[in-house]
Amino acid sequence: MKRARLTTNQLCAFLLILCFPNLSHAWHDETHLAIAKAAGYQKWYNAAGADIAKVKAGDKEGHNHYSNNPPDAVVTPKMILDQVAKYNEPADENGHLYGAIIASFRDYRSAKATGKYGEYHLAYCAHYVGDLSMPLHNTLYDSFNRLHHNAMDGIVNDEVLDHPERIKIYPIRIKSEEDLIREIVRIANRRPITLQTRKKHCAELHF
Numbered sequence: 001m002k003r004a005r006l007t008t009n010q011l012c013a014f015l016l017i018l019c020f021p022n023l024s025h026a027w028h029d030e031t032h033l034a035i036a037k038a039a040g041y042q043k044w045y046n047a048a049g050a051d052i053a054k055v056k057a058g059d060k061e062g063h064n065h066y067s068n069n070p071p072d073a074v075v076t077p078k079m080i081l082d083q084v085a086k087y088n089e090p091a092d093e094n095g096h097l098y099g100a101i102i103a104s105f106r107d108y109r110s111a112k113a114t115g116k117y118g119e120y121h122l123a124y125c126a127h128y129v130g131d132l133s134m135p136l137h138n139t140l141y142d143s144f145n146r147l148h149h150n151a152m153d154g155i156v157n158d159e160v161l162d163h164p165e166r167i168k169i170y171p172i173r174i175k176s177e178e179d180l181i182r183e184i185v186r187i188a189n190r191r192p193i194t195l196q197t198r199k200k201h202c203a204e205l206h207f
Helices: 007-014 029-038 049-057 059-065 077-084 097-113 119-132 143-153 177-188 195-205
Strands: none
Touching: 029 119, 049 059, 049 119, 059 097, 059 119, 077 097, 077 177, 097 119, 097 177, 119 177
16 A cells, blocks of 8 residues: 555654653643654644634534543544544544544545645644643543643643753654554553542542
């Protein structure tokens, strides 16, 4: 199967761990831009566009940015593929971040294959991969999430774009959609915010 030009290199770079200073949370505009820039994406300045789109598109775009998983949920390849058809679906309040990564990448490859301009699709994909690395985009939007979400989104935003050398990537190989799905599964199943952390939060609220 013929692969789209730059596909492997760009996605390998996008699927990274941000160590700045020591936690992988996520991101307001500058952080999304810094991730894409560090990845070597030539049009890194488009990486915040998916958030801009939410202003006019509302839930049609908004539900692409998260997946409301219970704290003990296990993300599987089947779960990811089941979400693909929900891309841009405004009625899916549970969110479909994982499917959005696959769907936007498919749209990029499809556009390129037919001689169309596909970079905007890749910019969406870059943004969704950034969202994937934030624990609070991969769990229930409950009281714990609401309390901490904005602070985590902006945890490194003020300085990250000025210090791209602090962004560290790890090497992976993506030669197929199956490889991409495997990496999404691995990242989504990290548990930096544990069930114990949530229980402690709930206990403090009721103290």
